[in-house]
Amino acid sequence: MESETIGRQALERYSRQIILPGVGVEKQLLLAKSSVLVVGCGGLGCPAALYLAAGGVGTIGLVDHDTVETSNLHRQILHKERTVGMPKAESASESLSALNSSIEVKTHNILFDSNSALQIISDYDIILDCTDNAATRYLLNDACVILKKPLVSGSALRFDGQLTVYNWKNGPCYRCLYPSPVPATLVTNCAEGGVLGPIVGTIGSLQALEAMKIVMGMEPAYGDKMLLFDGELGNFRSIKLRPKQLNCDVCGENPKISELIDYIAFCGSGPSDKEEKLALLPLNKRLSSTEYKQLLDQSHDHLLIDVRPENQLSFGKLPAKNYLNIPFEKLEKSFDLINEKSKEVVLFVCRRGNDSQRSVAAFEKYLATLGKSLQVKDIIGGMHSWSLEVDPSFPIY
Numbered sequence: 011m012e013s014e015t016i017g018r019q020a021l022e023r024y025s026r027q028i029i030l031p032g033v034g035v036e037k038q039l040l041l042a043k044s045s046v047l048v049v050g051c052g053g054l055g056c057p058a059a060l061y062l063a064a065g066g067v068g069t070i071g072l073v074d075h076d077t078v079e080t081s082n083l084h085r086q087i088l089h090k091e092r093t094v095g096m097p098k099a100e101s102a103s104e105s106l107s108a109l110n111s112s113i114e115v116k117t118h119n120i121l122f123d124s125n126s127a128l129q130i131i132s133d134y135d136i137i138l139d140c141t142d143n144a145a146t147r148y149l150l151n152d153a154c155v156i157l158k159k160p161l162v163s164g165s166a167l168r169f170d171g172q173l174t175v176y177n178w179k180n181g182p183c184y185r186c187l188y189p190s191p192v193p194a195t196l197v198t199n200c201a202e203g204g205v206l207g208p209i210v211g212t213i214g215s216l217q218a219l220e221a222m223k224i225v226m227g228m229e230p231a232y233g234d235k236m237l238l239f240d241g242e243l244g245n246f247r248s249i250k251l252r253p254k255q256l257n258c259d260v261c262g263e264n265p266k267i268s269e270l271i272d273y274i275a276f277c278g279s280g281p282s283d284k285e286e287k288l289a290l291l292p293l294n295k296r297l298s299s300t301e302y303k304q305l306l307d308q309s310h311d312h313l314l315i316d317v318r319p320e321n322q323l324s325f326g327k328l329p330a331k332n333y334l335n336i337p338f339e340k341l342e343k344s345f346d347l348i349n350e351k352s353k354e355v356v357l358f359v360c361r362r363g364n365d366s367q368r369s370v371a372a373f374e375k376y377l378a379t380l381g382k383s384l385q386v387k388d389i390i391g392g393m394h395s396w397s398l399e400v401d402p403s404f405p406i407y
């Protein structure tokens with residue numbers, strides 16, 4: 011009898027999916043025997059792993075090298091206030107086991123890199139890319155091509171999301187579509203651009219759906235298509251992907267890549283570079299946040315220009331007497347105004363110290379066209395280092 015193979019408790023537990031036409035006990039058993047690896051326990055990985063666990067995927071692997079932060083909680087729904095500071099893979103594992111104690115959850119609390127990738131992936135049937143950086147995306151792609159595993163890839167930013175299943179049957183891989191990486195400076199991540207929880211929730215859930223269909227012997231919907239989800243307009247569009255490229259470096263006819271390479275060098279940035287740190291200005295054009303605090307304490311006369319977007323001012327402003335907020339995008343148009351209001355010393359600050367350096371360089375160019383010279387500097391590390399080094403009551407964001 012079918013019920014003997016799965017057990018009464020499991021029959022009850024999964025009854026609502028077992029009664030679906032085309033599922034039945036047989037497919038539930040396939041789920042129980044399957045193993046799915048979720049790389050990245052963040053915005054996408056949390057909802058994806060949650061549905062895989064709830065649906066009875068027998069073995070779920072969780073990879074993440076990071077720890078839970080308070081700013082993760084609005085979207086990374088496996089983590090809790092109590093687990094802030096805990097490794098994400100462990101925090102996620104705790105939640106999954108509390109939801110479904112009958113499955114096995116394996117945690118890989120490590121950086122997924124060229125040394126560890128093949129060994130980890132080889133234990134799993136299907137891989138979910140729930141990461142947020144180019145180096146890991148190329149690494150995962152190449153490892154999945156080498157080991158012939160389907161890669162369910164998701165991404166999300168602001169109000170938008172994307173989803174594709176790479177390396178499915180004879181379909182394209184990630185490299186077929188993107189042979190070379192976009193320069194790191196042109197890539198925006200959630201920490202810079204922001205994202206809403208339900209956006210990653212939608213894409214992560216669809217990643218779980220594609221994985222479960224593959225396990226159950228059904229065709230994934232996005233093996234030869236890419237889903238483009240616009241959460242602001244509520245549109246789901248899909249585009250047909252160009253086929254596998256015969257000249258692809260990894261899955262083509264004469265692949266150049268047959269073993270994993272140095273993906274950080276290939277992409278020009280790594281998984282831990284949350285934000286690129288510019289070193290545009292020499293140190294004599296820069297002030298540390300503690301040096302700036304001293305200027306404030308001495309009531310030094312200067313003009314401070316905060317180039318963050320206006321909606322970030324609610325996180326706190328520096329208490330300068332002469333203060334202007336001019337968002338970086340509007341800076342060039344405001345040079346005349348800054349010149350009018352300028353003091354002998356003009357200082358720029360931003361969130362983390364990149365746009366402030368670009369501002370100094372641009373404003374100095376403008377001053378040169380006027381034949382004018384002022385002392386123009388920026389604050390190293392911006393509001394972030396002010397929070398860390400001077401005033402811990404400022405939120406770090």
Ligand SMILES: Nc1ncnc2c1ncn2[C@@H]1O[C@H](COP(=O)(O)OP(=O)(O)OP(=O)(O)O)[C@@H](O)[C@H]1O
Pocket residue numbers: 049050051052053054073074075076081082098120121122123140141142143146199200201202281
């Ligand atoms: N090579 C890697 N090895 C292990 N974990 C990785 C790797 N690359 C990315 N990740 C993990 O993937 C997850 C991506 O999720 P997400 O972007 O939502 O989180 P985040 O980095 O915490 O976000 P934020 O940008 O808001 O700080 C992160 O938890 C990150 O640590």
Ligand SMILES: [Zn+2]
Pocket residue numbers: 182183184185186187254255258259260261262
């Ligand atoms: Zn390819």
